[in-house]
Amino acid sequence: MKEVEKFNHICSKYSCDVDLQTGKYYVDAKSIMGIFSLDLEQPLTLLVDSDDDIEVTEKFKDFLVK
Template identity: 45%
Template sequence: MKEFTVILSSINDVKNFVNIVTKYDFEIDLTSGRYVVDAKSIMGIFSLDLTKPIKVEAHSDDCDKLLEELAPYIQK
């Protein structure tokens, strides 16, 4: 499992993020505070507080390609 933090600051960011993560077979969760949602659910993402960084948990050890595609959203 890999963990990293992303910033999704606009509706287009959320749409692009969901389009990227839906290509992958493994589970990906987003955590904000005490809420955990499926990263492939656009409605779930909009239920989170998008003004703060969001923790991503990718339930796979082979997610290098995912990290490359999400690079613009990953908080440094």
Template identity: 60%
Template sequence: MVKRKVKLVNISDVESFNAICSKFDCDMDLSSGKYYVNAKSIMGIFSLDLDLPLELMADTEDEAAVEEAFREFIC
């Protein structure tokens, strides 16, 4: 499992982030505090408080692919 802190600032960021998540063949979750949502669900992402720190959890061992795909969002 690969975990990274991410920052989504606006609607455009959420849409881009969600599109990238959907390209992966593994489970991807996004957490904010005690709340966890499917990162492939745009409605789930919008249900989180984007002002709080977010953590992406990708159920893959390919750390390089996650780093490359999400480099603009990783804190």
């Protein structure tokens, strides 16, 4: 729960679109209810509409799986 809140807080700082995808479902990652509507046991894809990939990677590094 705390990790989702931390993730959501980072997302809310962006003025651009920040989405999570799992399979065919997309949700606004700025919406905590949207995040909890996903199966968080499955891998999620983070989509950030930003030109600064390095900054995005740094902000979300604790949540990325390689």
